[in-house]
Amino acid sequence: MSEFRYNPDIKVGDTVEVFIENQEDRKGQLILSHKKARASRSWERINAALENNEIIKGFIKCRTKGGMIVDVFGIEAFLPGSQIDVKPIRDYDVFVGKTMEFKVVKINEEFKNVVVSHKALIEAELEAQKREIISKLEKGQVLEGTVKNITTYGVFIDLGGVDGLIHITDLSWGRVKHPSEVVELDQKLNVVILDFDNEKKRIALGLKQLQPHPWDALDPDLKVGDKVKGRVVVMADYGAFLEVAPGVEGLIHVSEMSWSQHLRSAQDFLKEGDEIEAVVLTLDRNDRKMSLGIKQLKADPWENIETKYPIGSRHTAKVRNFTNFGVFVEIEEGVDGLIHISDLSWTKKIKHPSEFTQIGADIEVEVLQIDKDNRRLSLGHKQLEENPWDVFETIFTVGSVHEGTIVEMLDKGAVVALPYGVEGFATPKHLTKEDGSAAKVDEKLNFKVIEFNKDSKRIILSHSRTFEDDSRAERSTERRPKRAAAPRKQEEAPAAAGTTPLERTTLGDLEALAALKEKLSK
DSSP states (O other), X not given: OGGGTTOTTOOTTOOOOOEEEXXXXXXXXOEEEHHXXXXXXXXXXXXXXXXXXXXXXXXXXXXXXXXXXEEETTEEEEEEGGGSOSSOOSOGGGGTTOEEEEEEEEEETTTTEEEEXXXXXXHHXXXXXXXXXXXXXXXXXXXXXXXXXXXXXXXXXXXXXXEEEEEGGGTOSSOOSSGGGTOOTTOEEEEEEEEEETTTTEEEEESGGGSOOGGGGSXXXXXXXXXXXXXXXXXXXXXXXXXXXXXXXXXXXXXXSOSOOSOOOGGGXXXXXXXXXXXXXXXXXXXXXXXXXXXXXXXXXXTTHHHHSOTTOEEXXXXXXXXXXXXXXXXXXXXXXXXXXXXXXXXXXXXXXXXXXXXXXXXXXXXXXXXXXXXXXXXESGGGSOOTHHHHHHHSOTTOEEEEEEEEEETTEEEEEOXXXXXXXXXXXXXXXXXXXXOXXXXXXXXXXXXXXXXXXXXXXXXXXXXXXXXXXXXXXXXXXXXXXXXXXXXXXXXXXXXXXXXXXXXXXXXXXXXXXXXXXX
16 A cells, blocks of 8 residues: 555556566565556656656655655655745645655656756646736736735735836835835735836835825924924935834935035934933925934024124134144034144244144144134244244344254255244254255254344355354454554664653654554454
8 A cells, every 4th residue: 555655546446557577476466566666667658758748646745854755656756845845835744744746857867866847837727827917917906915925125016926026115115124014915905016027027105105194294394494203214424314104214315414524424413312401493395305403493693793702802712623834623523724834833843743742742832813703813833922033033043053963954955943932943054064964864063043034934054154253363364463552662662762752752642543443453
């Protein structure tokens, strides 16, 4: 009987093939085998079934990886899980022990492998059903269907022999992260036909279209300037979408999140799921668009800028950005200012602001000018201290000598660090030392001030002048005694010849001569 499990419908009178195993056993009986008879004929029948597209019966013996093992004509054939039914199978065990009809879809003679399909039998019937169903479809038609499969991008609905897809965007007027939030498997629901393709047999369905649009139910009294509450449903770099009612969203652009003019990401202010309040900036009921703002919930800091930050007032600001010409700082959110590079220090020559401060650091400032139209303050840092050049003018007078250190060599000369944190400049010809060699970086030498300009904050120095001027002074001093000695010899000469005292040069003559000599020397 076990050899007939594949055919539970067998009955008395049926004709079957048998294989003679033994003509007579110990009891004198003829021993037959239906299984061996089937096996000897099986490959002929299977090849014929494949060629003739014949429907055959098979007995599902057991489960295996990826499908089932089916007894067909005594041969074990493979039934892939995807070929059991047109619907996805969630429980394979219910098919074990059943006899079903199949079609042979593949034969591998070399490896003696046979692949069968039950799905192929019903697909032909389904195709006919699909054509008939699709021919009766109309856009806008409402049908009842069953949820057949759920994917990340949508839901497949069985409309009774033909499948349609509800895209995730057509499930609800509100935002849906995954279709399983709205529907579940095997759920029956009404859907509307949005579009269909006869050739490709694709049907686009909608679920949200059967519900009234949320914008139609929006409060008719809502207007620009009103405050609304909602939940942040989507975040983007340029802004956040706030759901003020199911299916009704407004965009809060990042520029409407803060009075600050610094370009930032919306994630710096909000995150998904936040429950916040906002102000309606624009409202277009026809296009169903709304823009919102949250900075409007705070007062504009520029409205009373003159009283809050008057010219001459001092404040602590935070460094936000650098440019070649200065530092952009923020005194408070929305109140920005620029410190020009020339207003950073009285004494230091700064090539780039990064030499003086760093981004994110606090810096003390004084308000110099207010530009309300462009929402920008002109600020200064050096103005917090008195101008030291007023004092330097009395210290670094022209001709004064000071000790300095060469800190930098340039093509046109050298930068010299002087006392009190001030710097001077010396050209190459003024850097020659007394032994004829040139001064080098880090050398500490005496420098004479040859030019001082308070307005341009410039001090021109010379090391060479310190010894050249001393040498000239010594030569001038040596000449003076020689010229003074000549009149004395002339005065002494007549006395030696025995002249009378009346002929000698008087004291008054000597004084006049000395005055003339002094004048000539000068």
